[in-house]
Amino acid sequence: xxxxxxxxxxxxxxxxxxxxxxxxxxxxxxxxxxxxxxxxxxxxxxxxxxxxxxxxxxxxxxxxxxxxxxxxxxxxxxxxxxxxxxxxxxxxxxxxxxxxxxxxxxxxxxxxxxxxxxxxxxxxxxxxxxxxxxxxxxxxxxxxxxxxxxxxxxxxxxxxxxxxxxxxxxxxxxxxxxxxxxxxxxxxxxxxxxxxxxxxxxxxxxxxxxxxxxxxxxxxxxxxxxxxxxxxxxxxxxxxxxxxxxxxxxxxxxxxxxxxxxxxxxxxxxxxxxxxxxxxxxxxxxxxxxxxxxxxxxxxxxxxxxxxxxxxxxxxxxxxxxxxxxxxxxxxxxxxxxxxxxxxxxxxxxxxxxxxxxxxxxxxxxxxxxxxxxxxxxxxxxxxxxxxxxxxxxxxxxxxxxxxxxxxxxxxxxxxxxxxxxxxxxxxxxxxxxxxxxxxxxxxx
Amino acid sequence: xxxxxxxxxxxxxxxxxxxxxxxxxxxxxxxxxxxxxxxxxxxxxxxxxxxxxxxxxxxxxxxxxxxxxxxxxxxxxxxxxxxxxxxxxxxxxxxxxxxxxxxxxxxxxxxxxxxxxxxxxxxxxxxxxxxx
Numbered sequence: 001x002x003x004x005x006x007x008x009x010x011x012x013x014x015x016x017x018x019x020x021x022x023x024x025x026x027x028x029x030x031x032x033x034x035x036x037x038x039x040x041x042x043x044x045x046x047x048x049x050x051x052x053x054x055x056x057x058x059x060x061x062x063x064x065x066x067x068x069x070x071x072x073x074x075x076x077x078x079x080x081x082x083x084x085x086x087x088x089x090x091x092x093x094x095x096x097x098x099x100x101x102x103x104x105x106x107x108x109x110x111x112x113x114x115x116x117x118x119x120x121x122x123x124x125x126x127x128x129x130x131x132x133x134x135x136x137x138x139x140x141x142x143x144x145x146x147x148x149x150x151x152x153x154x155x156x157x158x159x160x161x162x163x164x165x166x167x168x169x170x171x172x173x174x175x176x177x178x179x180x181x182x183x184x185x186x187x188x189x190x191x192x193x194x195x196x197x198x199x200x201x202x203x204x205x206x207x208x209x210x211x212x213x214x215x216x217x218x219x220x221x222x223x224x225x226x227x228x229x230x231x232x233x234x235x236x237x238x239x240x241x242x243x244x245x246x247x248x249x250x251x252x253x254x255x256x257x258x259x260x261x262x263x264x265x266x267x268x269x270x271x272x273x274x275x276x277x278x279x280x281x282x283x284x285x286x287x288x289x290x291x292x293x294x295x296x297x298x299x300x301x302x303x304x305x306x307x308x309x310x311x312x313x314x315x316x317x318x319x320x321x322x323x324x325x326x327x328x329x330x331x332x333x334x335x336x337x338x339x340x341x342x343x344x345x346x347x348x349x350x351x352x353x354x355x356x357x358x359x360x361x362x363x364x365x366x367x368x369x370x371x372x373x374x375x376x377x378x379x380x381x382x383x384x385x386x387x388x389x390x391x392x393x394x395x396x397x398x399x400x401x402x403x404x405x406x407x408x409x410x411x412x413x414x415x416x417x418x419x420x421x422x423x424x425x426x427x428x429x430x431x432x433x434x435x436x437x438x439x440x441x442x443x444x445x
Numbered sequence: 446x447x448x449x450x451x452x453x454x455x456x457x458x459x460x461x462x463x464x465x466x467x468x469x470x471x472x473x474x475x476x477x478x479x480x481x482x483x484x485x486x487x488x489x490x491x492x493x494x495x496x497x498x499x500x501x502x503x504x505x506x507x508x509x510x511x512x513x514x515x516x517x518x519x520x521x522x523x524x525x526x527x528x529x530x531x532x533x534x535x536x537x538x539x540x541x542x543x544x545x546x547x548x549x550x551x552x553x554x555x556x557x558x559x560x561x562x563x564x565x566x567x568x569x570x571x572x573x574x575x576x577x
Contacts (some may be wrong), residue, residue: 185529219532358533 001075002047004374010050011071011393015057016110017408017440018416019045021079023359025109028136029151030143032430037359045410051393053400054408061405062396064313068344070395072383073373076314076323076330077348080306080355084321086128090256095122095266099133099303106140106161108154108433110440119164121262122298126269128253129303130173131181135190137301138169142193142243152424152431168244170295174252174274174286177227178210184222190245191230197238200231200247209278216282250274251293252286256300268296306355315342322354323347328369329376344382346373412444419443497554514540516556520547536561 001010018024020038027034045052056062058078067074083098085091095118104112119125125141127134140148145162153161173180177200180187191198204227206214214221227247238244251271259267271293274286308323310316315332317324324331325347326339333340348369349362357365376382383390391398400407416434423432434440517540523531527543534541547558 183529184532185526188525188529218537222528222532360533360535364535 001370001373002044002049004370005377008049009393010047011053011396012045012050013053013056013058013062013067013396015055015061017054017412017444019052019054019410019413025104025107026133027107028103028140029106029148029153030139032151034359042410052410052413053396054410054412055406056400059311061403062399064311066399067396070391070399071344072390072392073344073346073377075328075346075348075369075373076311076351078308079350080308080321082307082309083302084305084307086253086302086304088253088255090258090266093256093258093266094118094264095298096256096300096302099127099129099137099301100306102137102301103133106153106157108152108157108435110435110437113156113435117160118265118299119160119166121165123165123167124170124295124297125166125168125299125301126170126172126295126297127301127303128172129181129305130171130247131303131305132183132186134171134301134303135182135186137303138171138245139190139193141166141169142190142196142245144194147194150428152429152433154433154435155427156435166299168246170246170248170297172248172251172253172271172295174250175276175284176206176210176249177204177247178206178213178220178224179276179284180220180223180227180249182223183219184226187223187226191226193245195242197242197244198230198234198247199244200227201249202231204228204231204249207276207284209276209284213282213284250276250286252288254288254292257294259298265298266300267298268294269300270294306350308351308355314345320354323351325352326372328352328365328372406441408444416440416443495551497549497551497556499549499553500555500557501560502557503560513557516553517542519550519552534561 001008012019014021020041023035023038023041044050058064058067058076064074064076081100083100090096097115097117101112101115102117105115105117119141127137140153140161141164145158145164148158148161206224214224230247248271250273252274254270254272256266257268257270259265261267272288273291273293275289276284277287278284307321308316310318315324315330316322324334326341328346328348330342330345330347331339332342346369348366350356352369353361353365373382397407417431420431420433424430426432434443520542523542523546527546530543531537531541534543544558547553
């Protein structure tokens with residue numbers, strides 16, 4: 001936006017005092033090279049015409065309607081902070097969490113500081129899903145904690161992992177290895193964990209429709225090759241004391257079992273064997289076959305996808321979990337032809353496309369949304385020179401001040417950043433994250 | 446080794462007097478992502494100076510489909526690590542390679558390289574990748 005419009009002022013509003021979203025709270029601690037992008041983001045936030053408003057929550061600090069009155073253009077890029085649910089019996093038992101919560105926990109997100117996943121009373125964790133987030137979770141559970149001790153992992157998570165009794169991790173997918181959602185680099189990494197026994201079922205069947213899917217998809221092809229190679233190579237049993245990773249395909253969770261010893265806690269999951277059915281070219285879904293098997297475990301992590309949250313005054317497609325839009329322009333009425341668009345309201349990122357893709361995918365997504373904004377500005381559909389200029393930044397600061405909302409600018413983050421790095425240097429870590437709201441606010445002052 | 450840059454879209458020509466690839470003016474003007482530094486050191490100090498001509502064609506260039514199999518085959522096969530990264534590249538073709546893995550040799554004289562219209566790469570100014 002700053003590059004495309006030399007007169008524009010851009011304000012970034014975040015409910016957290018710490019910026020960068022999933023780069024800080026999603027990217028795994030042992031993937032520091034992925035986080036280098038914060039240098040670029042910092043330069044944008046420090047730009048003369050840009051202001052960061054941390055600790056300001058859409059909905060409670062300020063409403064969407066108010067923002068649209070204050071600014072010519074509002075772009076919602078708040079991602080997907082909720083989870084898809086399975087909707088099966090026992091899903092509310094203790095010991096069952098979403099991967100998102102678990103990742104936020106080890107990455108020090110203040111909302112999940114007190115998650116307290118139980119890694120001690122069980123030796124088996126079942127992860128539902130086989131995407132990159134599922135692999136991240138498996139890897140953090142299985143890596144020797146000494147290797148994690150020099151990363152920016154939160155210290156409460158490191159302590160829990162050092163005491164962890166988890167020795168077996170299952171990665172369960174509804175469909176087959178051809179449909180596995182992870183990418184090659186991440187799969188290769190998890191297969192290469194030191195002193196880890198990896199097991200895959202030998203009967204990995206490939207159907208003619210699978211062949212078609214593989215033909216046109218390079219990533220899937222290479223993932224499939226890696227998985228079949230792992231299935232047929234390597235030792236056939238773990239050696240004593242070795243941690244284990246099991247890939248399970250063609251199984252979907254049917255229900256969770258409650259423990260007899262510990263009321264309210266999960267003790268296992270019933271899995272139903274599936275078969276694939278083509279629904280459209282290149283797409284097969286998993287159908288249950290009424291054959292079941294049970295898997296005992298004390299920890300379940302659901303990694304079946306994120307979900308965006310709707311907001312007052314924002315059109316929302318509950319089925320797809322996104323805001324209906326055309327190239328980033330929010331649609332208010334899709335029934336009409338041409339669809340009616342909301343003036344000055346746009347979306348970008350996961351809220352626009354759904355919760356898939358890597359950091360870089362958003363680069364192209366942002367360019368598309370900005371192009372839509374630029375076109376609309378040019379056509380006079382956004383700010384009109386005839387109408388009074390909007391209050392913008394000054395207006396927002398005034399409203400927030402009236403409400404006693406404590407805005408934390410980018411300079412507050414810089415203090416937090418500096419303190420985290422200082423604390424980290426005392427423990428041979430790149431940073432020691434501040435994980436409670438109290439600690440963060442104290443330093444930000 | 447000298448590398449001559451010729452950009453069909455811009456009519457500019459630049460002569461480099463060192464073995465390092467310059468990331469300067471051209472890349473900033475056309476918002477290209479720049480590959481990491483090329484191999485040096487083995488050629489530094491050498492008396493022999495060779496020139497090869499390399500043509501970069503960006504999205505504003507006239508040619509749209511550059512798939513030069515002959516030059517592609519002169520390169521060593523990509524490693525697993527490179528292939529993993531190519532999996533995620535924007536506008537991938539059968540003759541795509543990561544820029545940092547295309548090492549300048551006399552054999553590549555006359556090669557024409559198409560640069561994709563978009564990038565998913567976030568190489569940040571000042572970030573120095575480990576030599577690889």
